[in-house]
Amino acid sequence: MSVLSKIFTAIRSGAREAGEAVVDANAVRIFEQEIVDSKKHIKKAKNSLTTVMAEKMQAARKLDAIKNDIAENEQYATKALDQGNEGLALEVAEKISALEVTLGEQQQVHDSCAAHIEKLKGQIHSAERQISENERQLNMIKTTESVHKATSAISDSFVSSGSKIVNAKESLERIKKRQQMREDKLKAAQELNEDNFDQSLQAKLKEAGIVGASSSSANAVLERLRNK
Amino acid sequence: MNLQDLSLHFSDFNLEGYSFDCQLIAGEVDVLQVMIEGFEEVPIYISTTDTQILCIAYLWSESEVAKDTRTEMLEAMLDMNIPMPLSSFSRIQDQYAVFGALATNSRLEDIAHEVITLGENAVEVLSMMSGFLK
Numbered sequence: 357m358s359v360l361s362k363i364f365t366a367i368r369s370g371a372r373e374a375g376e377a378v379v380d381a382n383a384v385r386i387f388e389q390e391i392v393d394s395k396k397h398i399k400k401a402k403n404s405l406t407t408v409m410a411e412k413m414q415a416a417r418k419l420d421a422i423k424n425d426i427a428e429n430e431q432y433a434t435k436a437l438d439q440g441n442e443g444l445a446l447e448v449a450e451k452i453s454a455l456e457v458t459l460g461e462q463q464q465v466h467d468s469c470a471a472h473i474e475k476l477k478g479q480i481h482s483a484e485r486q487i488s489e490n491e492r493q494l495n496m497i498k499t500t501e502s503v504h505k506a507t508s509a510i511s512d513s514f515v516s517s518g519s520k521i522v523n524a525k526e527s528l529e530r531i532k533k534r535q536q537m538r539e540d541k542l543k544a545a546q547e548l549n550e551d552n553f554d555q556s557l558q559a560k561l562k563e564a565g566i567v568g569a570s571s572s573s574a575n576a577v578l579e580r581l582r583n584k
Numbered sequence: 585m586n587l588q589d590l591s592l593h594f595s596d597f598n599l600e601g602y603s604f605d606c607q608l609i610a611g612e613v614d615v616l617q618v619m620i621e622g623f624e625e626v627p628i629y630i631s632t633t634d635t636q637i638l639c640i641a642y643l644w645s646e647s648e649v650a651k652d653t654r655t656e657m658l659e660a661m662l663d664m665n666i667p668m669p670l671s672s673f674s675r676i677q678d679q680y681a682v683f684g685a686l687a688t689n690s691r692l693e694d695i696a697h698e699v700i701t702l703g704e705n706a707v708e709v710l711s712m713m714s715g716f717l718k
Contacts, residue, residue: 495633495634495635498633498634498635499633499635499636499638502613502631502632502633502638503631503638503640503676505611505612505613506611506613506615506629506631506638506640507676507677508611508612509609509610509611509612509613509614509615510609510615510617510629512609512611513609513611513615513617522625523644523648524643524644524648524710524714524717525648525714525717527625527626527710528625528707528710528711528714530625531623531625531626531707531710531711532711534622535622538622
């Protein structure tokens with residue numbers, strides 16, 4: 357059963373005691389051990405890979421050398437034939453034939469190295485996939501455990517502090533009240549600002565003689581009454 | 585990210601216009617309780633694992649949910665999961681919650697942003713979904 361379905365079953369059953377693990381500690385150890393083993397396996401495979409790659413390079417160099425050797429001897433044989441020296445040509449031809457046997461052998465070494473490299477690379481890939489899969493599953497277990505423990509710590513702290521998780525509706529009421537209060541304060545501050553602005557503007561207008569100060573004076577009132 | 589360091593950072597800074605009040609709750613797994621100024625009713629709980637930083641805000645308990653519209657509430661939570669920025673709905677035992685997860689190598693600014701967003705989301709969810717409560 358996958359880790360996720362184990363967690364699912366454990367959570368759905370709701371039968372978990374506080375502190376009881378979702379997935380038993382043994383399973384966690386097995387996952388951790390598998391990760392360690394896979395990592396060891398990769399290290400070993402990588403070591404082999406470098407050795408085999410070196411062998412392949414060596415074989416390739418030998419192949420080139422033999423091919424050059426053959427080409428060179430073919431030229432000698434042709435020249436010997438041109439000179440009508442059949443005996444010498446046959447001797448060179450025998451050497452070429454021996455070189456061709458060695459070439460075949462080296463080619464086999466080279467090919468088997470190449471095949472080995474492919475196999476090792478495949479092994480490394482699948483081991484790496486296995487590690488990331490195991491790590492993902494291990495993370496799931498650890499996160500579930502950790503959340504469970506964290507939740508216990510949170511509720512323990514509520515119990516020890518004597519408080520409780522407040523009712524959601526009460527919380528909302530309080531938040532709303534505070535928001536209203538903040539808005540009211542903001543509005544009041546804004547109104548105060550506007551008042552101040554009006555007053556200072558009025559003062560400036562008076563100073564500039566645009567708004568007459570005399571209009572509100574006692575003399576002005578008397579003047580108005582006389583004119584009635 | 586060490587929770588103690590995080591707590592110190594939060595207390596020092598005034599981030600995105602909010603100030604924080606932090607309290608470390610020690611247990612088998614340490615939890616940092618962060619109260620965001622203005623959202624004190626919905627504290628954010630931060631805990632860390634090997635791979636992630638988990639921030640959780642509790643919404644309400646199963647017992648507060650009105651039975652007749654419970655399915656509607658659950659569907660609304662599913663529908664809102666993607667539109668809600670950075671946070672997701674969840675349930676821990678009988679407590680509904682919103683949570684957000686961050687990589688352990690997240691910067692302080694990112695964690696603070698996550699915590700503030702989670703607080704704002706939680707308050708919005710409270711007012712948006714209070715109709716589903718008794």
